[in-house]
Amino acid sequence: MKTAASRSLLVGIGNAGVSVLDRIAIEFPALQGMLVINNDADSLNASVVEKRIVLPSPEEADVSSGFLAIEEEFCAAIRGASSVIFCGGLGGELGSFLIPALAACAKADGITTLASVGIPFSFEGRQKRESAASALLKLHDLCDGVAVIENDRLAGGVPSTAAVGEAFVAADRVLQSSLLALQGMLATSGPVKISRSDLASVLGTSGSMTHFGHGRAEGANRLHEALEDALKSPLLTLAGKGSALKEASSVLLLLSGPADLSFAEVQRSVSELERMAGERCQVKVGVHAGEAQGARLELFLLASSGGASRKAVAPPKVSAPTPASAPEEQPAPAETPARVIPPEQPEPQEMQPEPSVKKAPSVKESKGSKTTKAGPSQQTQGVFDLESYQRGRFDKSEPTIVEGEDLDIPTFLRKGIKLGAALKH
Amino acid sequence: MAREQLFVGLEIGTTKICVIVAEGRSDGTINILGVGETPSRGVRKGEIVDLGTVSDCIREALLDAEDKTNVEIGNVWVAITGSHLRSFNNRGSFMLPEDRDEIIDEDLQTVEINAKEVSLPSANSFLHTIIQSYHVDGNENVLSPVGMSGSRLEADFHIIHGVKNRIQNTLRCIESLQLGIEDVVLSSLASALVVLTQQQKDLGALVIDIGGGTTDYLVYLDGAVRHSGVLALGGDHITNDISIGLRLPIARAEILKVQEGSAADPQTCEEGNITLKNDLGFHGCEINRKSLNTVIHYRVREIFELIRNDIESAHPGMLGMLGAGVMITGGCSRLSDIASVAEDIFDLPVQLTRAREVGGSTQIFENPQFSTAIGLTKYAMAVSDSLPEESFLQRLAEGLGGLFRRRSR
Numbered sequence: 001m002k003t004a005a006s007r008s009l010l011v012g013i014g015n016a017g018v019s020v021l022d023r024i025a026i027e028f029p030a031l032q033g034m035l036v037i038n039n040d041a042d043s044l045n046a047s048v049v050e051k052r053i054v055l056p057s058p059e060e061a062d063v064s065s066g067f068l069a070i071e072e073e074f075c076a077a078i079r080g081a082s083s084v085i086f087c088g089g090l091g092g093e094l095g096s097f098l099i100p101a102l103a104a105c106a107k108a109d110g111i112t113t114l115a116s117v118g119i120p121f122s123f124e125g126r127q128k129r130e131s132a133a134s135a136l137l138k139l140h141d142l143c144d145g146v147a148v149i150e151n152d153r154l155a156g157g158v159p160s161t162a163a164v165g166e167a168f169v170a171a172d173r174v175l176q177s178s179l180l181a182l183q184g185m186l187a188t189s190g191p192v193k194i195s196r197s198d199l200a201s202v203l204g205t206s207g208s209m210t211h212f213g214h215g216r217a218e219g220a221n222r223l224h225e226a227l228e229d230a231l232k233s234p235l236l237t238l239a240g241k242g243s244a245l246k247e248a249s250s251v252l253l254l255l256s257g258p259a260d261l262s263f264a265e266v267q268r269s270v271s272e273l274e275r276m277a278g279e280r281c282q283v284k285v286g287v288h289a290g291e292a293q294g295a296r297l298e299l300f301l302l303a304s305s306g307g308a309s310r311k312a313v314a315p316p317k318v319s320a321p322t323p324a325s326a327p328e329e330q331p332a333p334a335e336t337p338a339r340v341i342p343p344e345q346p347e348p349q350e351m352q353p354e355p356s357v358k359k360a361p362s363v364k365e366s367k368g369s370k371t372t373k374a375g376p377s378q379q380t381q382g383v384f385d386l387e388s389y390q391r392g393r394f395d396k397s398e399p400t401i402v403e404g405e406d407l408d409i410p411t412f413l414r415k416g417i418k419l420g421a422a423l424k425h
Numbered sequence: 426m427a428r429e430q431l432f433v434g435l436e437i438g439t440t441k442i443c444v445i446v447a448e449g450r451s452d453g454t455i456n457i458l459g460v461g462e463t464p465s466r467g468v469r470k471g472e473i474v475d476l477g478t479v480s481d482c483i484r485e486a487l488l489d490a491e492d493k494t495n496v497e498i499g500n501v502w503v504a505i506t507g508s509h510l511r512s513f514n515n516r517g518s519f520m521l522p523e524d525r526d527e528i529i530d531e532d533l534q535t536v537e538i539n540a541k542e543v544s545l546p547s548a549n550s551f552l553h554t555i556i557q558s559y560h561v562d563g564n565e566n567v568l569s570p571v572g573m574s575g576s577r578l579e580a581d582f583h584i585i586h587g588v589k590n591r592i593q594n595t596l597r598c599i600e601s602l603q604l605g606i607e608d609v610v611l612s613s614l615a616s617a618l619v620v621l622t623q624q625q626k627d628l629g630a631l632v633i634d635i636g637g638g639t640t641d642y643l644v645y646l647d648g649a650v651r652h653s654g655v656l657a658l659g660g661d662h663i664t665n666d667i668s669i670g671l672r673l674p675i676a677r678a679e680i681l682k683v684q685e686g687s688a689a690d691p692q693t694c695e696e697g698n699i700t701l702k703n704d705l706g707f708h709g710c711e712i713n714r715k716s717l718n719t720v721i722h723y724r725v726r727e728i729f730e731l732i733r734n735d736i737e738s739a740h741p742g743m744l745g746m747l748g749a750g751v752m753i754t755g756g757c758s759r760l761s762d763i764a765s766v767a768e769d770i771f772d773l774p775v776q777l778t779r780a781r782e783v784g785g786s787t788q789i790f791e792n793p794q795f796s797t798a799i800g801l802t803k804y805a806m807a808v809s810d811s812l813p814e815e816s817f818l819q820r821l822a823e824g825l826g827g828l829f830r831r832r833s834r
Contacts, residue, residue, distance in 0.1 A: 221547050228546070275738075392665040393675055397469045400508060400657040402731060407658055410666035411723040419670055419716040 007082035008186050010179060011102065012036045012049070014095045016118060017088035020176045021049050035077055037102075039066060039094060051077065055094075063097045075105055083112035083186050083196075086143075087179045090132035091120040100138040107142055112186070112196055114203065115139050116147040116178045118171055144196065145203025147178045147302065148210040153235055174235065177214035181300035184254050185286055192266070194252055194286035202252050202304050211236050211244040213301040222257075223265045226299040227272060236301065245277035246403070247305035256288040257297035269299070276403075277303075431458075432809070433490070434801025435483070435501040436612070437595060439468045439638025439661060440756065442482045443795060444490035446498070447785070447802035455802050457785030460795060461490025470657040471506040471612075471639035473594050480601050487602070500605035502801040505595060506612040506639045508657035509588040510552065515540045518579040528561065528570045532578050540582045550589040553611060557581040557649040566647075583650045585611055607805060613641035613653055615800030618807070619780040620754050621645060628748035631771070633732060634797060635757035637661050641797075642732050646746060654735050656728060660757035663724050670720040671712055677701065681717065682760070688726075689762035690769075691719040725763060729770040750774035756794040 010033060012021035018036045025034060025048045038044050039055035053073055055066040078084055084106040088095040099115060106113045117139065120128045139146050151171045185194045203210065213236045215229030230236070236244050245251060251273060255266060266287055273283045281303075391399070394408035401407070405414065412419065432455070434445040443462040447455045463485040467475030487498055517540025519532055537554055545551070559567040561575040570578060592609060599606055617632040629646040637660045644652040663686070668678035685699050694715055703709040736744055750773040753763060758777050767775040780790040780799040789795055 219547065221544050224544060224546060392669045393661070394469075394665060397474070400470065402656075407727070407731075408662070408665075410662075410669050410720065411727045412666065412670060412720050415723060417719060417723060419713075419719060 008183055009033045009035060009078055009081040009084045011084055011086050013088035013099050014038055014092060015043055018043050018047050020087055020172055022047055023176050025049050063093050067098060067101050074102055078106055081111055085182050086115040089118040090135045091128035096131045096135035100135055100142055103139060103142045113143045114145045114182050115143050116175060116182055118175050119148060119150045121151040144200045147203055149175050149178055178212050181254060181302055184256050184288060192285055192287040194284060198284045202250055202302055208304040211303040215299045216296050218296045222297040223269055226297050227269055230299050230301050244305060245303060248281055248303035250282040250284060251277055252284050252302040254286045254300040258291045258295040259289050261289040432802040432805035433498050433501045434798040436504040436798040437468060438465055438636055439471055441465050442486045443798045444486045445798040445802055446490050446494040446496050449806040455783050455806055457783055457789050459490060459493035460789050461486045461493060472591060473598055476598050479598050484602055500607050502607045502805045503609050504612045504615050504797050504801055505592060505609045506641055506655055507591055508655055509591050510655045512585045512653045514581060514583050515543055516579055516581050521576050526574045528573050528575055528578055530571055536578050536580045545586055548588050549586045551586050553585040555583040555650045557583055585653060610801055610804050612797045613643035615804050616754055616796045617643045618803045619800035620752050620778045620796055625749035629746050630749035631747055631751045633753045634755040635659055636755045640728055652736055652739055656731055658728050663721055666720045666724050686721050687718050687761040688721050688766045689718055691715050691722055694718045725766050729767050733770055744771060747773060752776050752778045754778050754793040754796040758793045
């Protein structure tokens with residue numbers, strides 16, 4: 001995808017963010033409007049992205065002090081942008097604190113703010129996941145939309161024998177695709193556009209699961225192959241429930257590619273998605289057909305399910321100037337008398353008791369208060385991961401997947417049916 | 426009449442490989458001379474995963490059939506299944522040239538070619554193009570349009586396609602045994618030919634062939650095939666579920682399924698235990714009957730629900746029009762109470778069935794396991810008079826022609 005960046009800015013934060021933007025910069029050299037921020041000077045020096053902001057290293061200052069040190073530089077860098085898309089991994093100290101903090105700055109400047117963030121694998125530790133869940137809540141409050149890439153859900157797309165490094169590379173690749181999808185949806189020059197409110201309606205729901213698929217193909221059968229490729233994404237399935245599209249109320253579809261993309265192809269892709277997703281799901285389509293004839297067709301699907309109803313697009317919280325953990329001597333800049341509170345650093349005691357990576361908690365938390373109970377519309381209960389169950393004799397055979405559900409797993413297990421006393425010796 | 430009187434059907438199943446040798450009679454029926462069979466190895470979910478092992482198994486089954494029938498087998502008709510097979514209905518149309526208003530044979534071929542002008546996945550090839558009905562200038566359901574006057578000829582086809590390489594794997598395996606391949610036939614199509622009467626095809630029927638690795642299904646209505654599908658689910662999944670649910674070795678689970686298993690609703694089943702005796706390497710134990718039936722019931726129910734949902738989504742309301750109901754065949758149809766589950770799901774009369782209108786050993790044609798292989802011989806007899814000269818492999822190289830257009834309705 002070589003969409004002109006126009007006034008949209010991609011911001012990669014931390015090692016994950018830098019790595020993803022590097023990949024994009026290499027793959028799409030014409031793409032402008034990228035900024036990387038990290039506290040690892042070596043990583044930034046190796047980066048191919050030209051615009052960089054170096055945070056003080058962890059030895060020199062903590063993250064909140066570092067944020068205050070670069071705040072002005074960041075605000076200057078995003079000035080004039082119509083939209084900012086943040087990208088990085090949550091869970092680490094840098095991502096969990098800095099992404100919400102910088103998102104608050106961007107939002108305060110009236111810029112459309114989106115984020116595509118990765119949630120750590122469960123093997124990375126409970127503390128990281130809790131930190132990510134907490135940061136995600138804040139991001140949902142601050143951003144117009146958040147695409148959440150849950151690394152654990154990607155496990156289905158990585159062979160069980162794959163090296164750990166491969167799992168992270170796969171996660172980065174999906175993060176990259178989701179970032180390009182968001183960028184493409186915002187920057188689509190037509191002929192069919194996706195509005196920002198469409199994006200916000202799909203990605204602005206706190207506690208929801210993001211479903212994302214990306215496919216690419218060329219040749220006579222490009223649409224079919226790209227769609228098939230996209231639908232294979234493990235992020236488009238729900239464990240034990242099949243295709244996630246069935247749970248979604250709206251799906252964003254972006255077709256980006258050659259100028260000879262036909263009306264019939266667009267129509268066919270929409271009808272195919274409608275057939276899969278069901279009648280109550282609305283398919284919103286964006287088409288960017290500006291590439292040369294014969295170019296590769298890229299197809300992105302974005303949807304979400306579960307979570308609380310869409311929050312009112314309210315102005316960000318406004319109150320006293322400095323972050324709680326910031327040094328008191330740092331005054332708020334004069335030109336922004338009412339400042340957005342940069343979120344506090346993750347505090348384990350404030351986190352959800354079971355911040356399931358499957359479904360991010362949807363309850364809001366306030367400082368010093370305990371978490372409130374989820375409302376009736378909130379679906380915070382994690383989905384039991386049946387994939388870890390044995391598939392018995394079919395363990396090494398090609399899975400029988402129907403509508404995203406692995407039918408080699410015994411039916412009674414998938415349906416959660418308890419067996420009576422099964423075996424008495 | 427057929428160019429040869431002897432037909433050999435080869436089915437490479439997940440649990441068994443069988444070879445049926447049959448002769449065609451002058452009255453149009455077939456007489457089974459014998460069957461050779463051997464347990465299958467190297468086949469998963471209806472598809473070959475170990476060419477060498479499967480070749481050995483086929484050789485054993487062929488030798489068995491040759492011994493029993495005293496026939497030297499040279500050419501075979503092969504059944505094909507697998508989750509890669511897909512189907513859809515499509516209409517082709519053709520405007521006759523202005524200087525001609527009589528429909529000729531070539532027009533039928535042109536309209537079929539036009540119906541196949543669809544975008545298939547690049548790896549796929551056509552397997553069957555089955556005629557449903559012709560329409561001449563808007564006159565619906567013309568059976569034989571050749572010789573009629575008209576300006577526009579249209580035809581509805583049921584088109585079946587699959588991944589070319591996967592089909593070729595089966596063919597390579599057979600070729601390695603120096604056998605000739607007459608044609609490749611969709612398993613459910615072969616089964617339906619032999620379990621349904623013409624009246625049932627006209628009334629409308631759903632044929633479900635539940636085998637070890639796959640469940641093949643096909644809908645006939647108004648005498649033509651309207652829908653077909655393959656689920657890579659079968660009796661092996663039931664066995665696997667029992668093995669996992671009741672923590673038994675696969676072999677024990679299989680015996681338990683065959684001897685004691687029932688698909689009946691566990692709510693209605695009697696309480697009680699089944700005693701499994703000590704055996705070499707296996708400690709005896711007691712199994713709760715309700716647990717066993719629960720495992721089986723939910724799997725069987727799911728298979729039927731998937732079939733129902735697939736047909737309903739492709740052709741809403743079609744199931745209600747099937748006057749002859751549901752016919753279940755295949756090895757797994759012998760599972761107790763499977764018909765009652767099907768009745769519950771499809772809300773149609775259900776019949777457990779096997780090959781009909783064939784002569785020979787009753788032991789063979791009354792066994793639903795052999796429906797597909799017997800169906801192959803019936804298919805062979807129906808189409809062999811119009812079989813093209815080139816071999817199946819040559820046709821595959823050209824993109825798998827629609828043999829069934831020669832109408833074996």
